Amino acid sequence: MSKKFTLNIDGKSQVIEADPDMPLLYALMNDLGKKGPKFGCGLAQCGACTVIQDGVAIRSCVTPVSAVTGKIRTLDSIGTKENPHPVQKAFIEEEAGQCEYCINGWLMTAVAFLEENPKRTDQEIRDHLAGLQCRCGTHMAILRAVRKAADEMAG
Amino acid sequence: MLEELTQLKIARRDLLVNSLKGGGALVLGASLPIDALMAAAHDFPPARDLDPTKLSTWIAVHNDGSVTAYWGKMDMGQGVDTAIAQLVAEELDVDIDRVNTFFGDSFVAADQGGASGSTGCSNSGVALRQAAAEARMVLVDKAAVRLGVSADQLTVNNGIVSAKNDSSKRVSYGDLIGDEFSTVKLEWNGRYGNSLSLNGKAKLKDFSEYKVVGTSVGRKDIAGKMIPEIEFASHVRVEGMLHGRMIRPPSAGAKLASVDEGSIHHIRGAKVVHEKDFIGVVAENEWDAIKASRELKVNWDESDSGFPTTSEELHDYIRQAEVEKSENDTDIGDVDAAISGSSHVVQAEYEWPFQTHARMGPALGVADIQGGEGTVWTDSQKFYDGAILASKFMGVYEKDKPVPVRAIWAPGPGSYGRSDSGDGVADAIVLSIKTAAPVRVQWMRDEGHAWDPKGPASVITTRGAIDNNGNVTAYDYQLKGFTRQDVSSRENGPGETLAGHLLGHNRPKRYTMQQPANSYGFANKRHGWSTVKPLREMASPLRTSHFRDPYGPEVHFASESFIDELAYAAGVDPVAFRIKYVTDPRDSAVLKAAAELANWQPRTAPRKLKGADGTLIGTGVSYAQRNNATNAVIAEIEINPRTGKLWVRRFFVGSDYGLIINPFTLDRTIEGNLIQSLSRTLYEEVRFDRKTVLSRDWVSYPILSSLDAPEEVKITKINRPELGPKGAGEPVMRVVPAAIANAVFDATGVRIRKIPLTPERIKAALDMA
Numbered sequence: 001m002s003k004k005f006t007l008n009i010d011g012k013s014q015v016i017e018a019d020p021d022m023p024l025l026y027a028l029m030n031d032l033g034k035k036g037p038k039f040g041c042g043l044a045q046c047g048a049c050t051v052i053q054d055g056v057a058i059r060s061c062v063t064p065v066s067a068v069t070g071k072i073r074t075l076d077s078i079g080t081k082e083n084p085h086p087v088q089k090a091f092i093e094e095e096a097g098q099c100e101y102c103i104n105g106w107l108m109t110a111v112a113f114l115e116e117n118p119k120r121t122d123q124e125i126r127d128h129l130a131g132l133q134c135r136c137g138t139h140m141a142i143l144r145a146v147r148k149a150a151d152e153m154a155g
Numbered sequence: 156m157l158e159e160l161t162q163l164k165i166a167r168r169d170l171l172v173n174s175l176k177g178g179g180a181l182v183l184g185a186s187l188p189i190d191a192l193m194a195a196a197h198d199f200p201p202a203r204d205l206d207p208t209k210l211s212t213w214i215a216v217h218n219d220g221s222v223t224a225y226w227g228k229m230d231m232g233q234g235v236d237t238a239i240a241q242l243v244a245e246e247l248d249v250d251i252d253r254v255n256t257f258f259g260d261s262f263v264a265a266d267q268g269g270a271s272g273s274t275g276c277s278n279s280g281v282a283l284r285q286a287a288a289e290a291r292m293v294l295v296d297k298a299a300v301r302l303g304v305s306a307d308q309l310t311v312n313n314g315i316v317s318a319k320n321d322s323s324k325r326v327s328y329g330d331l332i333g334d335e336f337s338t339v340k341l342e343w344n345g346r347y348g349n350s351l352s353l354n355g356k357a358k359l360k361d362f363s364e365y366k367v368v369g370t371s372v373g374r375k376d377i378a379g380k381m382i383p384e385i386e387f388a389s390h391v392r393v394e395g396m397l398h399g400r401m402i403r404p405p406s407a408g409a410k411l412a413s414v415d416e417g418s419i420h421h422i423r424g425a426k427v428v429h430e431k432d433f434i435g436v437v438a439e440n441e442w443d444a445i446k447a448s449r450e451l452k453v454n455w456d457e458s459d460s461g462f463p464t465t466s467e468e469l470h471d472y473i474r475q476a477e478v479e480k481s482e483n484d485t486d487i488g489d490v491d492a493a494i495s496g497s498s499h500v501v502q503a504e505y506e507w508p509f510q511t512h513a514r515m516g517p518a519l520g521v522a523d524i525q526g527g528e529g530t531v532w533t534d535s536q537k538f539y540d541g542a543i544l545a546s547k548f549m550g551v552y553e554k555d556k557p558v559p560v561r562a563i564w565a566p567g568p569g570s571y572g573r574s575d576s577g578d579g580v581a582d583a584i585v586l587s588i589k590t591a592a593p594v595r596v597q598w599m600r601d602e603g604h605a606w607d608p609k610g611p612a613s614v615i616t617t618r619g620a621i622d623n624n625g626n627v628t629a630y631d632y633q634l635k636g637f638t639r640q641d642v643s644s645r646e647n648g649p650g651e652t653l654a655g656h657l658l659g660h661n662r663p664k665r666y667t668m669q670q671p672a673n674s675y676g677f678a679n680k681r682h683g684w685s686t687v688k689p690l691r692e693m694a695s696p697l698r699t700s701h702f703r704d705p706y707g708p709e710v711h712f713a714s715e716s717f718i719d720e721l722a723y724a725a726g727v728d729p730v731a732f733r734i735k736y737v738t739d740p741r742d743s744a745v746l747k748a749a750a751e752l753a754n755w756q757p758r759t760a761p762r763k764l765k766g767a768d769g770t771l772i773g774t775g776v777s778y779a780q781r782n783n784a785t786n787a788v789i790a791e792i793e794i795n796p797r798t799g800k801l802w803v804r805r806f807f808v809g810s811d812y813g814l815i816i817n818p819f820t821l822d823r824t825i826e827g828n829l830i831q832s833l834s835r836t837l838y839e840e841v842r843f844d845r846k847t848v849l850s851r852d853w854v855s856y857p858i859l860s861s862l863d864a865p866e867e868v869k870i871t872k873i874n875r876p877e878l879g880p881k882g883a884g885e886p887v888m889r890v891v892p893a894a895i896a897n898a899v900f901d902a903t904g905v906r907i908r909k910i911p912l913t914p915e916r917i918k919a920a921l922d923m924a
Contacts (some may be wrong), residue, residue: 022442035383035390040515041600046854048515081382088381095373095819098232098827099569100380103514107381129861133853134571135515136232136829139864141823149680 010077036075047105074087090149098136118153202262210336213286220329227267234820235275246287259564268349273882288357362876364845371819388534388565390811400448415452433657481685488679493629497620505713509841514568517603518579523593528687534567535576540647573700577646610702611637615713650717656694671714674739707889728757748809773902777894781886799918813878832891835861
C-alpha cells in the first residue's frame, strides 16, 4: 500500500513513504517535523493546516501526498526572527491571535494573497480570510495586522 | 520520595521534550527534522522542592542577575506570563528582560490552579508579587551588611543595590545571591490552586513608583509562535510512541456490544484497545490509526441510548422538567408581596442553548505510563490535574502524597474553560496503561464539537414591579436549567472524564450555578435558580462544564435584557436607569465611560433609526460585575430588514479591572472576549436529535468569521492601582449578549429573548411585529 513520494518542501527535496491517500499534513508534522501547520479539522474548514503550493494557499489536511505536484512552502520557511516575512512582522507587532493554534492559517493565507498582489482593500482582505476560523476571537487584531502588512508590501 | 522518583524519570532520557531552561514557554532553538529531534534526548529540569512556605519555591535570582519566577498557572494566549514577569520585575527592581516566568511542569512550579477563573493576575500574580518583594528585602538586607550601609539608605536599579548618597558603594543581586531563598519563609494560606495566597514581611512598592507595571511590554511568546519555533503539545513525540484514536458510538450512551478486531488486521500494526464501553485503536503511524478508527467494525447496543428531547424542543423540556435542586442566592425584602401589590408588573422569559468550547484543535493528550510511574503532556488549562488523574487511573493515588506522575503543559488551542482537553489526556492515560507504551491521542473534529463538554442551556424567568413614580419596587430573577458542572473544572478524577464514565466511574453530582452580578439597589430583589437532571447521566456528549465565564453570558443576557425592559417600562433612558440604581461608584463610572465613548443618545422608546440603504440601526447598553472587575458595553448594530442579518459595527467598552498591568495586552484580551461573545450571541447553538449531537464541525456549528467582525472596538480603561489587579480573562464576555439584544430593540422595537440571534429568528420577529 505505501509508496515513496518525492516532495519539494521548503526548498528541499524530501522522500516520504506513505499511503497515497495520506494527507500532506501528516507528512509535514510527523515525517518532517514542521511546526507551522496544525491539525484543526481535517475537513478544510478552518485553515490551521494551510501551506502554499506554487503560490496558492491550500489545505494540507485534505491534500493527499499523491496529489502534491508543486513546490510547497510552509510557515517554517517564510521568515526568521532576524528577517521575518512582512506578514509575520505585522502579526508580531500587532500581537495578533491569542493561543496561536490557528495563526498558521491566517499567516499563510495572507502571505499567498498579498504576495500575489499587496494592493488590497479592507473588504477584499475580509472576504479573502473568510474561510479561516479563530476561536479566541482575535479577528480585530488579525485584520489590523494584515492591513499593516499589505501597506508595507505595497510600499 | 519525590526526588527519587524524579531521578528515575530523568534517567530514562528517552523523551522528546524541550529544554525548559530559562523560559516559561517551551522553546526549542531550531527547527530540526523529527528524527533528529528523536535522537537528541532532552532532559527534564530537576524536580524542585515545592514547599509553598519557602521563598525559593517562587523566586530564583541567578548569579548573572537574571530572575526566574516560578508560576503555577499557564498562559492560554492572553499574555499572563508576561504580566507576571512585569509584577516580579517591578517589586525586585530589575529590568523586564531579565525576568523569565517559568511554568508548565508539575515537578518544577507549585500548583496555583492552572489557568481558570481569570485569576492569573488577581491571585497568582499577587502571590508572586509578594514573593518578589520579599526577595528584594532579603537581598537589600544582605547588601546592607556587605556595604556597611543601613537598608533604608539603599536603592536598587536593575538589580544593582547602591547607597543613595554614595553610588560607588554598590553590589549586584548576582554577587549577593550566595544561595537561593530556601531558608526564607513566607506565610502560606495552606491552599493550593486558584486560592493559594502568600504573605510576608516585605512592604510592597507604592504604585506611584511603578516603572514596568502599567507599560505595554510585548508578549514574550509571540515571535516564537509566528516564526514557528515554540513546540505545541501536539508536537510532542516520545520514542516508541503509538498514535491513538477513539471510537464514539452512533448514539449517546450506547453500549459496546461487540468488536470485529479482524476488520483492521490489514492495517499495519493497528490494534484495538477496549474495556467496557471505552474503545480506541492504536498504531505506530498516525494515518494508520486514523484509518483503523474509520474501518473498525463495532456493534453497539442502542437499547438505552440517546436523549429525552431535541435541541428544537429543549426549552419546553426544561420548563416542564422536574427540579433537582433549587436555591435563592439573593433574597432581599419581600419580592412576592411587592409584585402582588403592584399595578405595573413587567415579566419576560429568556432562552439560552447549549454551546460548545469548540477549540481550534480537538482534544490532544500524550501519556507514558509504565512501571508505576509516568509523564503526561497536555495543553489543558488544568494540567496539574493530569498527574493526579493518571495516578488515580493507575490505582496508586494517595491523598496528600506526591504523585509518581509528572505533568507537562505545552501550548495548544485556547481552551476557555473545562474543554475536551481534559478528556484527551484521560484517553491517553488509559491507552498508555493498557498498551504499556507511550500513546498520543488526538481527537478528530467531530469529537471536538460533538463530544466536547458543553456550556449549559437554560430558561430564565424575570419579573419586576414599577410604582407610579417610575421607580422599581421589586426585581425577581429565576434561572431553570442544567448545572454548569456535570464534570468539574478540576479534571482530577476518572469520574470527571469521558473515559472514566465509559469505564464505569461514577460522576460526582454537583449543583453549581450563577446569579447576576451587579449593584442594583432594588428594595426587593431575589435571584434564584433551579437545576434539572442532565439529559444523560453518564458519558453524555451534552455533559456540562465551565465554558468561558461559566454561566456569565447566559445569566446576564437575561438579567441585563430585562433591566433594559424595566427601564423602558419606567420611561427612563437605559443608561440613566442603570446609573440611577447601581450602588457601586465603579459601576456608574464604567457606564458613564462607555456612554461617553459611544456618544450615547438618551431615549425612552426605541428610536428605530434607518440608514440610507434601509438598514435598521440601533445601540444597546449592558453592564455587569465579575469578581471585582466591572464592564459596561454599548453595541452599535445594523440589521438588514430583508434578510434579518445583524452586524455589530462598533463596540464601546468602559472597563475597570483594578490595577492595569499591561494596557496593550489588556485591550487584546477585551477584544477577544467581545468577539467570542459576539459569536456566541449571533451564531452558536449545539443541535441534537433524540440520538446524539448533530453539531459536529465548523459548518454545522458556525462561529463568527472575518466577514462579520466589527469595524471598530473602542475601549476606555479605568486604572485603579490601589485595588490591585482584578482579572480580565473573561469578565466582559457576559456583558455582550444583552448589549446586542438591547440594540436590536432600539433598532426595531422588537425584543428577541432567545439566543442565538440568527437572521431567521430576527427576520421572523420583524415579520411578526
